Amino acid sequence: MLQLGHDQLLGAYRRMSTIRAFEERLHDEIKTGEIGGFTHLYAGQEAVAVGICDQLTVDDKIVSTHRGHGHCIAKGCDVKGMMLEIYGKADGLCKGRAGSMHIADLEVGMLGANGIVGGGAPQAVGAALAAKMDGKGRVGIAFSGDGACNQGTTFEAMNLAVVTKAPAIFVFENNHYSEHTGVDYAVGTAKDIASRAEAFGMKVWRANGCDFFDTFEQFRDLLEYVRAGNGPAAIELDTERFYGHFEGDPQRYRGSGELDRIREERDCLKAFRKVVTDAALLTDAEMDAIDDEVRILIDEAVAQARAGADPDPATVADDVYAEYY
Amino acid sequence: MAVMNIREAILRTLHDEMERDGDILVLGEDVVGGNGTAGGPEAIGGIWGTTGGLWEKFGPNRVIDTPISESAIIGAAAGAALAGKRPVAELMFADFVGVSLDQLWNQMAKFRYMFGGKTKCPAVVRMVYGAGMQTAAQHSQSVYALLTAMPGLKVVLPTTPADAKGLLTEALRGDDPVMFFEHKALYGVKGEVPDGDYRIPFGQARMVREGGDVTVVACGRMVNFSEKAADKLAADGIGVDLIDLRTTSPLDEDAILDSVEQTGRLVVVDESPPRCSLAADIAALVATRAFTSLKAPPEMITGPHAPIPFSRVLERAWLPSPQTIEGAVRRTLAFR
Ligand SMILES: Cc1ncc(C[n+]2csc(CCOP(=O)(O)OP(=O)(O)O)c2C)c(N)n1
Ligand SMILES: [Mg+2]
Numbered sequence: 001m002l003q004l005g006h007d008q009l010l011g012a013y014r015r016m017s018t019i020r021a022f023e024e025r026l027h028d029e030i031k032t033g034e035i036g037g038f039t040h041l042y043a044g045q046e047a048v049a050v051g052i053c054d055q056l057t058v059d060d061k062i063v064s065t066h067r068g069h070g071h072c073i074a075k076g077c078d079v080k081g082m083m084l085e086i087y088g089k090a091d092g093l094c095k096g097r098a099g100s101m102h103i104a105d106l107e108v109g110m111l112g113a114n115g116i117v118g119g120g121a122p123q124a125v126g127a128a129l130a131a132k133m134d135g136k137g138r139v140g141i142a143f144s145g146d147g148a149c150n151q152g153t154t155f156e157a158m159n160l161a162v163v164t165k166a167p168a169i170f171v172f173e174n175n176h177y178s179e180h181t182g183v184d185y186a187v188g189t190a191k192d193i194a195s196r197a198e199a200f201g202m203k204v205w206r207a208n209g210c211d212f213f214d215t216f217e218q219f220r221d222l223l224e225y226v227r228a229g230n231g232p233a234a235i236e237l238d239t240e241r242f243y244g245h246f247e248g249d250p251q252r253y254r255g256s257g258e259l260d261r262i263r264e265e266r267d268c269l270k271a272f273r274k275v276v277t278d279a280a281l282l283t284d285a286e287m288d289a290i291d292d293e294v295r296i297l298i299d300e301a302v303a304q305a306r307a308g309a310d311p312d313p314a315t316v317a318d319d320v321y322a323e324y325y
Numbered sequence: 326m327a328v329m330n331i332r333e334a335i336l337r338t339l340h341d342e343m344e345r346d347g348d349i350l351v352l353g354e355d356v357v358g359g360n361g362t363a364g365g366p367e368a369i370g371g372i373w374g375t376t377g378g379l380w381e382k383f384g385p386n387r388v389i390d391t392p393i394s395e396s397a398i399i400g401a402a403a404g405a406a407l408a409g410k411r412p413v414a415e416l417m418f419a420d421f422v423g424v425s426l427d428q429l430w431n432q433m434a435k436f437r438y439m440f441g442g443k444t445k446c447p448a449v450v451r452m453v454y455g456a457g458m459q460t461a462a463q464h465s466q467s468v469y470a471l472l473t474a475m476p477g478l479k480v481v482l483p484t485t486p487a488d489a490k491g492l493l494t495e496a497l498r499g500d501d502p503v504m505f506f507e508h509k510a511l512y513g514v515k516g517e518v519p520d521g522d523y524r525i526p527f528g529q530a531r532m533v534r535e536g537g538d539v540t541v542v543a544c545g546r547m548v549n550f551s552e553k554a555a556d557k558l559a560a561d562g563i564g565v566d567l568i569d570l571r572t573t574s575p576l577d578e579d580a581i582l583d584s585v586e587q588t589g590r591l592v593v594v595d596e597s598p599p600r601c602s603l604a605a606d607i608a609a610l611v612a613t614r615a616f617t618s619l620k621a622p623p624e625m626i627t628g629p630h631a632p633i634p635f636s637r638v639l640e641r642a643w644l645p646s647p648q649t650i651e652g653a654v655r656r657t658l659a660f661r
Contacts, residue, residue: 178393181390252364313638
């Protein structure tokens with residue numbers, strides 16, 4: 001099994017646990033009516049964001065989706081700043097202008113969640129072309145869902161990356177649904193989304209996105225290949241979303257017992273815990289302690305967000321341009 | 326007459342028209358919902374509730390769930406229309422016009438003219454627009470001015486259930502591409518809807534009320550805001566001529582000009598940024614065609630020249646409100 005050290009394992013667990021706790025807490029807080037707009041929760045997919053982002057540096061850029069909280073946390077966005085943003089407060093990461101759907105933190109290489117499905121992939125190619133200019137082995141990564149892989153922008157981005165040999169990485173998170181439609185209906189190559197990238201001329205990898213170790217190892221090989229200057233690559237992760245498409249989704253499209261089953265059999269946090277305790281790499285006590293710390297962090301984040309000041313209405317038209325009049 | 330909300334009026338009109346005309350088809354994302362899942366087709370029945378049950382009744386050739394591919398959705402509608410059908414394409418959010426713009430702008434809008442008037446393109450594009458629900462910069466925009474500016478497209482914005490029926494029926498019976506705007510905050514608005522065949526010709530504004538002192542021109546949700554302002558003003562003895570445009574292309578110029586000739590005062594309310602907006606368009610119409618009637622400068626009540634923010638407080642600051650409309654009416658009256 002992989003050669004991750006004790007601290008790296010503990011760090012990965014902390015980030016996955018943080019994403020889970022953040023999303024579970026939001027699921028509850030949204031019911032209070034204090035959080036407006038659309039919120040799409042990432043719970044269930046933590047191993048993907050963390051298995052990938054833990055191998056990046058701040059100088060590698062990621063482009064996210066409408067389901068972006070996990071990517072943000074894994075890439076190093078400040079959790080309290082995110083919570084403030086989701087509550088629309090002045091001290092939020094984007095001053096309350098973004099909300100859940102458009103969180104960005106350029107300082108950590110997180111170029112933005114995106115409300116437009118398929119909007120991000122071409123931008124990741126742009127980040128990759130920028131990295132190529134700099135010649136330091138950095139990469140640009142697009143996270144896309146199974147639904148986003150049907151958008152023309154995604155196809156164009158893949159071909160552009162191939163013909164320019166851009167160090168771009170296409171991460172397809174297949175959680176089997178785009179909103180309320182199943183992947184078997186909407187994706188012509190449903191059994192194998194990675195084959196699309198392959199057809200564009202890319203080397204591809206596939207991994208179990210509910211297994212941190214498989215995701216980590218497959219992506220490690222991929223990253224080595226792209227950093228070495230071989231051009232773009234893609235990886236498809238088979239994963240699950242534990243909540244509705246958005247908060248408030250009645251999920252009538254789910255099979256009976258489906259949610260219980262995936263939470264039982266495909267929970268990446270449970271699986272991680274089993275692997276590391278069986279192999280005596282981490283102890284339950286160590287991980288429980290992290291869970292406790294995370295709980296305190298999220299409690300503080302929510303309290304701070306609820307108490308935070310609203311933006312000043314007079315600032316509504318600020319920041320539209322770098323310079324105007 | 327039956328009482329229903331706008332959502333129901335749209336669904337029933339689609340249903341009745343599809344029953345009447347076998348050439349009509351509906352396509353869009355999750356218009357059926359549940360395809361390819363354990364819950365099966367119609368598990369959701371359209372996320373806005375405007376297409377539920379159509380698949381069951383008319384089948385998969387006429388009610389088509391599409392992948393997330395707006396360019397292809399609108400392009401397919403354009404092609405089906407050229408091939409003799411009457412497609413009704415749905416954009417889940419009007420903001421996604423951005424993804425599909427070429428098919429609207431360079432294709433659908435221009436076929437008839439480019440082909441020397443030899444063809445028609447009877448496609449209806451239904452799209453859900455509007456701010457007020459904290460859906461932020463990419464899910465809140467009112468892009469009707471953009472499409473109004475494009476020769477070849479007709480642009481329709483119902484504000485009542487009766488208008489929703491009358492205008493959608495007209496769209497489905499006509500031979501031109503129609504951009505049909507549904508405000509997400511108006512779906513629940515209730516009202517009486519005429520039974521049977523009911524069509525409202527395009528280019529005929531609705532005079533919501535006649536007050537004679539100031540002309541207020543609005544469309545979409547801004548009509549409702551203007552009504553609230555007009556109620557407040559009426560209590561102070563100020564009478565508003567409130568005009569609901571219903572369609573911005575074609576535009577009922579006469580309704581606007583006739584009213585301004587009487588009142589000499591114009592307030593235009595527009596849920597969009599001010600530059601190249603509908604408000605600017607109508608202010609220009611009045612300035613150029615009714616200049617001598619004007620007793621005060623036209624007032625434009627719009628959002629600022631900025632995207633729509635997420636925060637509740639900022640979004641409220643962005644949007645026109647009954648208060649800002651009322652203030653504008655009072656300013657035009659106070660002008661000397
Ligand atoms: C251009 C565009 N079309 C449609 C939508 C509405 N929408 C938001 S998320 C979504 C489904 C996305 O599915 P997928 O890419 O699989 O991501 P997941 O939600 O599963 O994470 C849709 C249709 C959108 N936001 N943008
Ligand atoms: Mg998906």
